[in-house]
Amino acid sequence: MNKIIFIIFILIFSINLQSKVKALNIIEVADGVFVHQGEHFDVDDTYQGDIANIGFIIGTNSVAVIDSGGSTTVGMSLKASIREKTSLPIKFVINTHVHLDHIYGNSAFTEKDVEFIGHSELPRAMELRKELYQRLNLEYLNIPIEESIQVSPSIFIKVNESKIFDLGERKIKISAYPSAHTNNDITIEDLKTGTLWAGDLLFIERTPVVDGDIHGIINVINQLISLDVNLVIPGHGTPTKNWRKAFEKHRNYFITLRDGVRRAISEDIGLQKAIETVAQSESKKWELFDIQNARNINQVYPQLEWE
Numbered sequence: 001m002n003k004i005i006f007i008i009f010i011l012i013f014s015i016n017l018q019s020k021v022k023a024l025n026i027i028e029v030a031d032g033v034f035v036h037q038g039e040h041f042d043v044d045d046t047y048q049g050d051i052a053n054i055g056f057i058i059g060t061n062s063v064a065v066i067d068s069g070g071s072t073t074v075g076m077s078l079k080a081s082i083r084e085k086t087s088l089p090i091k092f093v094i095n096t097h098v099h100l101d102h103i104y105g106n107s108a109f110t111e112k113d114v115e116f117i118g119h120s121e122l123p124r125a126m127e128l129r130k131e132l133y134q135r136l137n138l139e140y141l142n143i144p145i146e147e148s149i150q151v152s153p154s155i156f157i158k159v160n161e162s163k164i165f166d167l168g169e170r171k172i173k174i175s176a177y178p179s180a181h182t183n184n185d186i187t188i189e190d191l192k193t194g195t196l197w198a199g200d201l202l203f204i205e206r207t208p209v210v211d212g213d214i215h216g217i218i219n220v221i222n223q224l225i226s227l228d229v230n231l232v233i234p235g236h237g238t239p240t241k242n243w244r245k246a247f248e249k250h251r252n253y254f255i256t257l258r259d260g261v262r263r264a265i266s267e268d269i270g271l272q273k274a275i276e277t278v279a280q281s282e283s284k285k286w287e288l289f290d291i292q293n294a295r296n297i298n299q300v301y302p303q304l305e306w307e
């Protein structure tokens, strides 16, 4: 009798554990291409680890995950969403770049046979930011330092190179860029449906971020805008077929930022005044503008000061 009660207890307990991992809201934006859209929160008291666009592509024999979210929990939820759609093995986990909201779900996918793919600069960038990200994950997500686990790529894409990977009757092309949003940006193109995952080389709705090189971003946008694709999935915001217009808006912000900072430097008004005045004509066009625009000016000002 006691044994039966014990078994029932174990059963209830394990069902409870499983039910804690909830699948995410996912939309199929193109045949076999699934996206979960993160919410537009900053990395502050409102951060919940689920602010970036993450998702997956299903071939006839395997699955590729594209960005894994900001925590193991988000990664587990993404995995639960994958399992609602297919039982095929997950072959690749691809990180579009180093930012914490895109990589900390990797730890949910560390079974053997899973290959992690990233820019050849990604491992070093992860290492450099490790301590900062551990602190942020502890402060905002309550994740103990030792549970903030980074999983580095095992397959690398070098700057200005592309590699093709096959998911079974479905090829994806991964390309790496010189320093732009970060110094480790890649894009993923699903050749079957003409869908481009742009990572944070495109922001929609939310204020764009430069954490690499302002000239690099403008160059990469010029390159991506001439691609021949049907749909673009940004790193943040709604996937769109009207993607050329979205890239133009994105580029326009960065040109306004670059020119404004150059003017501030030539007029010698100082960084603080520059933060208050540069690119203000863009403020109504974007969410979370004040805080992010200030960070961008902080990043770009020293770069342009020495040109």
Ligand SMILES: [Zn+2]
Pocket (backbone or CB within 6 Å): 097, 099, 181, 200, 209, 235
């Ligand atoms: Zn980013």
